[in-house]
Amino acid sequence: MSAVLFAANWKMHHGPRAARALAQAVLAGTKPVADRLLLFFPPAVSLPAVVEAVRGRTDAAVGAQNIHWEPKGAFTGELSALLAMEAGATWTLVGHSERRHKFGETDDETGLKVRAALGAGLRPMLCVGETLQQRTDGEKENVVRRQLEAGVGALGAEELARVAVAYEPVWAIGTGVNATPADAAAMHRTIREWFARRGAPAAGCSVLYGGSVSPENAAALLAEEELDGVLVGGASLTAESWLRIVATPRAGR
Numbered sequence: 107m108s109a110v111l112f113a114a115n116w117k118m119h120h121g122p123r124a125a126r127a128l129a130q131a132v133l134a135g136t137k138p139v140a141d142r143l144l145l146f147f148p149p150a151v152s153l154p155a156v157v158e159a160v161r162g163r164t165d166a167a168v169g170a171q172n173i174h175w176e177p178k179g180a181f182t183g184e185l186s187a188l189l190a191m192e193a194g195a196t197w198t199l200v201g202h203s204e205r206r207h208k209f210g211e212t213d214d215e216t217g218l219k220v221r222a223a224l225g226a227g228l229r230p231m232l233c234v235g236e237t238l239q240q241r242t243d244g245e246k247e248n249v250v251r252r253q254l255e256a257g258v259g260a261l262g263a264e265e266l267a268r269v270a271v272a273y274e275p276v277w278a279i280g281t282g283v284n285a286t287p288a289d290a291a292a293m294h295r296t297i298r299e300w301f302a303r304r305g306a307p308a309a310g311c312s313v314l315y316g317g318s319v320s321p322e323n324a325a326a327l328l329a330e331e332e333l334d335g336v337l338v339g340g341a342s343l344t345a346e347s348w349l350r351i352v353a354t355p356r357a358g359r
Protein backbone atom coordinates (compact mmCIF):
# COMPACT_ATOMS: atom_id res chain seq x y z
CA MET A 107 0.00 0.00 0.00
CA SER A 108 1.64 3.27 -1.06
CA ALA A 109 0.98 6.54 0.74
CA VAL A 110 -1.41 9.01 -0.85
CA LEU A 111 0.30 12.38 -1.37
CA PHE A 112 -1.56 15.55 -0.51
CA ALA A 113 0.60 18.38 -1.81
CA ALA A 114 -0.17 22.04 -1.14
CA ASN A 115 1.40 24.58 -3.50
CA TRP A 116 0.90 27.97 -1.88
CA LYS A 117 2.47 29.79 -4.83
CA MET A 118 3.08 33.47 -3.95
CA HIS A 119 0.90 33.43 -0.83
CA HIS A 120 1.63 33.29 2.91
CA GLY A 121 4.72 34.85 4.45
CA PRO A 122 6.44 33.11 7.40
CA ARG A 123 3.83 33.99 10.00
CA ALA A 124 0.77 33.01 7.95
CA ALA A 125 2.50 29.92 6.55
CA ARG A 126 3.48 28.67 10.01
CA ALA A 127 -0.06 29.24 11.31
CA LEU A 128 -1.64 27.43 8.36
CA ALA A 129 0.74 24.46 8.60
CA GLN A 130 0.10 24.24 12.34
CA ALA A 131 -3.67 24.34 11.82
CA VAL A 132 -3.51 21.62 9.16
CA LEU A 133 -1.33 19.40 11.34
CA ALA A 134 -3.50 19.99 14.39
CA GLY A 135 -6.49 18.91 12.30
CA THR A 136 -4.92 15.65 11.08
CA LYS A 137 -3.67 12.54 12.84
CA PRO A 138 -0.42 11.14 11.46
CA VAL A 139 -1.30 8.06 9.42
CA ALA A 140 1.15 5.84 7.57
CA ASP A 141 -0.73 5.81 4.27
CA ARG A 142 -0.82 9.59 3.79
CA LEU A 143 1.95 12.11 3.21
CA LEU A 144 1.30 15.82 3.59
CA LEU A 145 3.56 17.99 1.46
CA PHE A 146 3.84 21.74 1.88
CA PHE A 147 5.31 23.97 -0.83
CA PRO A 148 5.39 27.47 0.70
CA PRO A 149 7.16 30.50 -0.77
CA ALA A 150 10.94 30.25 -0.27
CA VAL A 151 10.94 32.89 2.45
CA SER A 152 8.51 30.76 4.49
CA LEU A 153 10.39 27.46 4.21
CA PRO A 154 12.03 27.61 7.67
CA ALA A 155 8.75 28.53 9.38
CA VAL A 156 6.91 25.58 7.83
CA VAL A 157 9.83 23.23 8.45
CA GLU A 158 9.62 24.19 12.11
CA ALA A 159 5.86 23.59 12.13
CA VAL A 160 6.14 20.05 10.72
CA ARG A 161 9.06 19.00 12.96
CA GLY A 162 8.30 15.65 14.60
CA ARG A 163 5.60 14.71 12.11
CA THR A 164 6.67 11.69 10.08
CA ASP A 165 3.66 12.15 7.78
CA ALA A 166 4.65 15.64 6.62
CA ALA A 167 7.43 17.18 4.55
CA VAL A 168 8.28 20.54 3.04
CA GLY A 169 9.47 21.48 -0.41
CA ALA A 170 10.63 24.44 -2.47
CA GLN A 171 8.48 25.65 -5.37
CA ASN A 172 11.46 26.09 -7.65
CA ILE A 173 15.25 25.75 -7.59
CA HIS A 174 18.13 26.83 -9.78
CA TRP A 175 20.36 24.11 -11.21
CA GLU A 176 23.67 25.65 -10.14
CA PRO A 177 24.84 24.86 -6.60
CA LYS A 178 25.89 28.45 -5.86
CA GLY A 179 27.16 31.62 -7.44
CA ALA A 180 26.13 34.92 -8.95
CA PHE A 181 22.45 34.16 -9.62
CA THR A 182 20.62 37.02 -7.97
CA GLY A 183 17.15 36.09 -6.80
CA GLU A 184 17.61 32.33 -7.25
CA LEU A 185 17.53 29.44 -4.79
CA SER A 186 19.85 26.44 -5.15
CA ALA A 187 18.89 22.91 -4.15
CA LEU A 188 21.55 23.09 -1.43
CA LEU A 189 20.11 26.30 0.02
CA ALA A 190 16.61 24.79 -0.01
CA MET A 191 18.01 21.72 1.80
CA GLU A 192 19.72 23.94 4.32
CA ALA A 193 16.35 25.58 5.03
CA GLY A 194 14.94 22.10 5.73
CA ALA A 195 13.24 21.28 2.44
CA THR A 196 13.29 17.65 1.31
CA TRP A 197 11.30 18.10 -1.92
CA THR A 198 11.11 20.57 -4.76
CA LEU A 199 8.67 21.24 -7.55
CA VAL A 200 10.27 21.41 -10.99
CA GLY A 201 8.71 22.80 -14.16
CA HIS A 202 5.45 24.04 -12.69
CA SER A 203 3.31 25.39 -15.51
CA GLU A 204 3.61 28.92 -14.15
CA ARG A 205 7.40 28.63 -14.31
CA ARG A 206 7.15 27.34 -17.87
CA HIS A 207 4.51 29.73 -19.18
CA LYS A 208 5.02 32.91 -17.13
CA PHE A 209 8.80 32.76 -16.70
CA GLY A 210 9.84 31.03 -19.89
CA GLU A 211 11.35 27.97 -18.23
CA THR A 212 12.39 25.51 -20.91
CA ASP A 213 12.16 21.74 -21.07
CA ASP A 214 15.96 21.56 -20.93
CA GLU A 215 16.05 23.65 -17.77
CA THR A 216 13.68 21.23 -16.07
CA GLY A 217 16.17 18.44 -16.79
CA LEU A 218 18.99 20.44 -15.20
CA LYS A 219 16.85 21.22 -12.16
CA VAL A 220 15.81 17.60 -11.65
CA ARG A 221 19.47 16.54 -11.73
CA ALA A 222 20.46 19.31 -9.32
CA ALA A 223 17.66 18.30 -6.94
CA LEU A 224 18.64 14.62 -6.95
CA GLY A 225 22.31 15.48 -6.63
CA ALA A 226 21.63 17.51 -3.51
CA GLY A 227 19.31 14.90 -2.02
CA LEU A 228 15.98 16.62 -2.72
CA ARG A 229 13.08 14.66 -4.20
CA PRO A 230 11.88 16.40 -7.36
CA MET A 231 8.21 16.56 -8.33
CA LEU A 232 8.22 17.23 -12.07
CA CYS A 233 5.09 19.05 -13.25
CA VAL A 234 3.85 18.27 -16.74
CA GLY A 235 0.72 19.11 -18.69
CA GLU A 236 -0.66 20.37 -21.96
CA THR A 237 -2.25 23.70 -22.89
CA LEU A 238 -5.81 23.87 -24.17
CA GLN A 239 -4.53 24.38 -27.70
CA GLN A 240 -2.29 21.34 -27.49
CA ARG A 241 -5.22 19.33 -26.18
CA THR A 242 -7.49 20.54 -28.97
CA ASP A 243 -4.79 19.61 -31.48
CA GLY A 244 -4.73 16.05 -30.13
CA GLU A 245 -1.18 16.54 -28.87
CA LYS A 246 -1.58 16.11 -25.13
CA GLU A 247 0.18 12.73 -24.80
CA ASN A 248 3.02 13.85 -27.06
CA VAL A 249 3.48 17.02 -25.02
CA VAL A 250 3.60 15.15 -21.73
CA ARG A 251 5.98 12.50 -23.10
CA ARG A 252 8.25 15.25 -24.41
CA GLN A 253 8.23 16.97 -21.01
CA LEU A 254 9.05 13.65 -19.30
CA GLU A 255 11.84 12.98 -21.76
CA ALA A 256 13.40 16.40 -21.16
CA GLY A 257 12.82 16.44 -17.41
CA VAL A 258 13.74 12.92 -16.35
CA GLY A 259 14.70 11.05 -19.55
CA ALA A 260 18.40 10.99 -18.72
CA LEU A 261 17.90 9.30 -15.34
CA GLY A 262 18.51 5.66 -14.49
CA ALA A 263 15.87 3.45 -12.91
CA GLU A 264 17.11 4.07 -9.39
CA GLU A 265 16.93 7.84 -9.77
CA LEU A 266 13.52 7.62 -11.44
CA ALA A 267 12.22 5.90 -8.33
CA ARG A 268 12.93 9.12 -6.40
CA VAL A 269 10.95 11.29 -8.81
CA ALA A 270 7.27 12.14 -8.51
CA VAL A 271 5.27 13.53 -11.40
CA ALA A 272 2.35 15.94 -11.15
CA TYR A 273 0.04 15.98 -14.16
CA GLU A 274 -1.33 19.51 -14.24
CA PRO A 275 -3.11 20.38 -17.48
CA VAL A 276 -2.53 24.11 -17.97
CA TRP A 277 -6.18 24.78 -18.81
CA ALA A 278 -7.25 23.33 -15.46
CA ILE A 279 -4.96 25.41 -13.24
CA GLY A 280 -6.81 28.09 -11.33
CA THR A 281 -9.78 27.96 -13.70
CA GLY A 282 -12.32 25.98 -11.68
CA VAL A 283 -12.40 23.45 -14.52
CA ASN A 284 -10.74 20.20 -13.49
CA ALA A 285 -9.85 17.27 -15.72
CA THR A 286 -12.45 14.55 -15.35
CA PRO A 287 -11.27 11.70 -13.14
CA ALA A 288 -11.24 9.40 -16.19
CA ASP A 289 -9.19 11.89 -18.24
CA ALA A 290 -6.70 12.36 -15.43
CA ALA A 291 -6.42 8.59 -14.93
CA ALA A 292 -5.79 8.06 -18.65
CA MET A 293 -2.89 10.50 -18.63
CA HIS A 294 -1.53 8.96 -15.45
CA ARG A 295 -1.44 5.62 -17.25
CA THR A 296 0.49 7.21 -20.10
CA ILE A 297 3.00 8.61 -17.56
CA ARG A 298 3.32 5.28 -15.76
CA GLU A 299 3.87 3.47 -19.06
CA TRP A 300 6.64 5.92 -19.87
CA PHE A 301 8.30 5.14 -16.52
CA ALA A 302 7.84 1.39 -16.96
CA ARG A 303 9.58 1.52 -20.34
CA ARG A 304 12.59 3.09 -18.58
CA GLY A 305 12.78 0.20 -16.16
CA ALA A 306 11.43 2.18 -13.21
CA PRO A 307 9.31 0.06 -10.88
CA ALA A 308 5.68 1.01 -11.57
CA ALA A 309 4.90 1.12 -7.85
CA GLY A 310 7.87 3.41 -7.19
CA CYS A 311 6.55 6.25 -9.29
CA SER A 312 4.06 8.60 -7.64
CA VAL A 313 1.80 10.40 -10.09
CA LEU A 314 -0.34 13.24 -8.76
CA TYR A 315 -3.09 15.22 -10.40
CA GLY A 316 -3.34 19.02 -10.11
CA GLY A 317 -5.67 21.62 -11.56
CA SER A 318 -8.74 23.01 -9.77
CA VAL A 319 -8.84 20.25 -7.15
CA SER A 320 -11.43 21.22 -4.54
CA PRO A 321 -13.16 19.70 -1.51
CA GLU A 322 -16.05 18.96 -3.86
CA ASN A 323 -14.17 17.00 -6.52
CA ALA A 324 -11.30 15.44 -4.52
CA ALA A 325 -13.18 12.24 -3.68
CA ALA A 326 -14.12 11.54 -7.30
CA LEU A 327 -10.56 12.19 -8.48
CA LEU A 328 -8.95 10.09 -5.75
CA ALA A 329 -11.38 7.25 -6.42
CA GLU A 330 -9.26 6.62 -9.53
CA GLU A 331 -6.58 4.22 -8.44
CA GLU A 332 -4.16 5.66 -11.02
CA LEU A 333 -3.99 8.82 -8.88
CA ASP A 334 -1.40 8.64 -6.11
CA GLY A 335 -2.33 12.05 -4.81
CA VAL A 336 -3.22 15.62 -5.62
CA LEU A 337 -1.24 18.86 -6.01
CA VAL A 338 -3.47 21.72 -4.97
CA GLY A 339 -3.15 25.50 -5.30
CA GLY A 340 -6.12 27.69 -4.39
CA ALA A 341 -7.96 25.14 -2.25
CA SER A 342 -4.88 24.57 -0.07
CA LEU A 343 -4.68 28.18 1.07
CA THR A 344 -7.02 27.87 4.04
CA ALA A 345 -7.03 25.19 6.72
CA GLU A 346 -10.77 24.66 6.36
CA SER A 347 -10.62 23.83 2.66
CA TRP A 348 -7.32 21.94 2.78
CA LEU A 349 -8.41 19.78 5.72
CA ARG A 350 -11.55 18.75 3.83
CA ILE A 351 -9.40 17.60 0.91
CA VAL A 352 -6.86 15.86 3.13
CA ALA A 353 -9.68 13.95 4.84
CA THR A 354 -10.81 12.44 1.53
CA PRO A 355 -11.30 8.73 2.06
CA ARG A 356 -9.29 6.59 -0.29
CA ALA A 357 -11.36 3.55 -1.25
CA GLY A 358 -9.44 0.34 -1.74
CA ARG A 359 -6.02 1.54 -0.54
Ligand code: 13P
Pocket residue numbers: 115202274278279280281282316317318319337338339340341
Ligand atom coordinates in the same frame (compact mmCIF):
# COMPACT_ATOMS: atom_id res chain seq x y z
P1 13P B 1 -5.21 25.30 -8.49
O1 13P B 1 -5.48 24.18 -7.53
O2 13P B 1 -5.41 26.65 -7.88
O3 13P B 1 -5.93 25.10 -9.79
O4 13P B 1 -3.64 25.24 -8.82
C1 13P B 1 -3.10 24.04 -9.22
C2 13P B 1 -1.64 24.15 -9.19
O5 13P B 1 -1.05 24.85 -10.01
C3 13P B 1 -0.91 23.43 -8.14
O6 13P B 1 0.45 23.39 -8.40
